[in-house]
Amino acid sequence: MDWNAINSNNIITSGLDSKCTLWDVNSQQPELQILAHDSEVFDVKFVTDSTNLFCSCGADGTVRMFDLRSLNESVILYQDKPQIFSKIGIDSNGSFLKSELGSFVSPLLRISTSSLDANFVSILALDSPDVLIIDIRSPNNTYAKLSGHQDAVSGCEWSPVADHSLTTCSVDGSVFVWDIRSQNETKTSVAQSNSFSKIHSENTISNNKTASSSNSNTIVPNFEMADTSNSVYPDKIGFSNSLEKDLATLKTKPINFPPSLTYSPKFPINAISWNKISPKWIGIAFGNTIQTLRI
Secondary structure, X not given: OEEOOOOOOEEEEEOOOOEEEEEEOOOOEEEEEEEOOOOOEEEEEEOOOOOOXXXXXXXXXXXXXXXXXXXXXXXXXXXXXOEEEEEOOEOOOOOEOOOEEEEEOOOEEEEEEOOOOOOEEEEEEOOOOEEEEEEOOOOOOEEEEEEOOOOOEEEEEEOOOOOOEEEEEEOOOOEEEEEOOOHHHHXXXXXXXXXXXXXXXXXXXXXXXXXXXXXXXXXOOOOEEOOOOOOOOXXXXXXXXXXXXXXXXXXXXXXXXXXOEEEOOOOOOOEEEEOOOOOOEEEEEEOOEEEEEEO
């Protein structure tokens, strides 16, 4: 489900019936319903600064973009490659039958649209430790691949103040903040801003109680700067104003970025949220605990 940021009267929802529905909040009635995918639709998001464009993802392994002004067609922004495997059957006598080749497409569970740059969308696949970034100007090309978590990614949110930054969490108990820019730009940013070196303060809410810093049971987290000295970066990343340069970059293989900040409460993390009013704060939830992390 997603509210429209411009027209607060509209909500769009996705369902297991392969459809996306646009709702009118005032009338509490659906305005229209779209057969969006070939199977279940797991997530839907409006494109930033648009009342008509939205993206959806589903069990068919695709991310699609629709325009409410023209619903006769859609654009497939990303399609997961089928995984080929061998199928071996067993008959009633317990004997192996002739093996056959089968295919499996990984369902796409979540998408997140950048709140500052309408061109970028992040994708979370079922049980995948990676996050994919796509550019809607270049369908079926992966802009970047964020690898670092050791288990399935459970949440992803873009920064409300920096179009190059996003945060992710995983059931492996880690929180990463990513900076998807070139090496030179990243080093300059880190050198200029001490706020991206560690968490300054933290509040923990557990069992509906707020833990103070003097409480011995309080978890005091720290974001740690990731070592990127051995990482390989391209000379230029497609965040320039030139569409031609952007598309030239996108036609190459996905760029791999290391996280710029890391933190781990050592528990599987279920959800993450970046505060849009006070963007120095990130909230995470694990077990019966909520932590607020200050960057």
